[in-house]
Amino acid sequence: MKTKSNTANSTIASYIDHTLLRPDADERMIRQLCAEALEHQFAAVCVPPCYVKIASSILGESPVKIATVIGFPFGYQTAEVKFFEAHKALSTGATEIDVVWNLAAFKTGKLADVENEIGELATLCHLRGGLVKVIIETALLSEEEIIDACAICAQAEADFVKTSTGFAPHGATVEDVLLMRQNLPERVRIKASGGIRDLAFAKELIQAGADRLGTSAGVQLIKHENNQI
Numbered sequence: 001m002k003t004k005s006n007t008a009n010s011t012i013a014s015y016i017d018h019t020l021l022r023p024d025a026d027e028r029m030i031r032q033l034c035a036e037a038l039e040h041q042f043a044a045v046c047v048p049p050c051y052v053k054i055a056s057s058i059l060g061e062s063p064v065k066i067a068t069v070i071g072f073p074f075g076y077q078t079a080e081v082k083f084f085e086a087h088k089a090l091s092t093g094a095t096e097i098d099v100v101w102n103l104a105a106f107k108t109g110k111l112a113d114v115e116n117e118i119g120e121l122a123t124l125c126h127l128r129g130g131l132v133k134v135i136i137e138t139a140l141l142s143e144e145e146i147i148d149a150c151a152i153c154a155q156a157e158a159d160f161v162k163t164s165t166g167f168a169p170h171g172a173t174v175e176d177v178l179l180m181r182q183n184l185p186e187r188v189r190i191k192a193s194g195g196i197r198d199l200a201f202a203k204e205l206i207q208a209g210a211d212r213l214g215t216s217a218g219v220q221l222i223k224h225e226n227n228q229i
């Protein structure tokens with residue numbers, strides 16, 4: 001049986017954004033996610049925008065942060081739409097905004113547009129006491145593009161660069177996190193996400209430079225850590 005001391009001794013819990021972004025997630029599942037986040041003292045929950053208010057009513061003033069996703073999962077919404085989404089999310093209780101960058105514009109070479117969009121979102125989040133994580137979807141980028149993406153995100157004052165939505169052909173890899181760490185200034189943190197299901201892999205990602213882990217298997221990782229499975 002899990003004990004309080006197990007949770008307190010967890011080395012992994014404080015890295016985890018406990019995530020539920022499946023399109024069929026219902027309110028009961030979101031309430032359970034929030035309860036688990038409180039129990040295990042995860043860093044944050046990451047929920048769809050329509051559930052931010054409910055998460056906020058459960059997590060209130062607890063240390064568990066509320067993250068939501070913007071422009072999810074493909075990122076090709078216009079900047080104005082993303083800005084409005086982020087504004088609504090911040091107004092209803094989110095403090096962490098995980099935005100999918102405009103990959104389509106990046107691939108087209110419209111780099112100034114991409115940077116401006118991130119910069120405007122970063123300014124909005126910072127003014128409201130929040131932070132912005134930019135999802136670059138590494139599975140769809142070459143190494144050179146990951147390096148360029150890091151430069152753009154850093155220049156636009158992103159707080160985190162995040163690897164993946166969980167909806168691409170693959171999620172975070174150790175190699176991509178290492179590459180990102182080598183190409184980001186120290187102040188920009190890294191969130192590895194997508195497909196993180198076992199403790200050994202989670203630890204490898206942290207070793208490579210991940211500051212947060214976005215995963216829908218947070219409870220499973222804690223159970224691994226406690227030798228419960």
Ligand SMILES: O=C[C@H](O)COP(=O)(O)O
Nearest residue numbers: 165166194195214215216
């Ligand atoms: O942001 C996090 C990802 O959506 C989580 O992906 P996952 O369901 O593969 O753990």
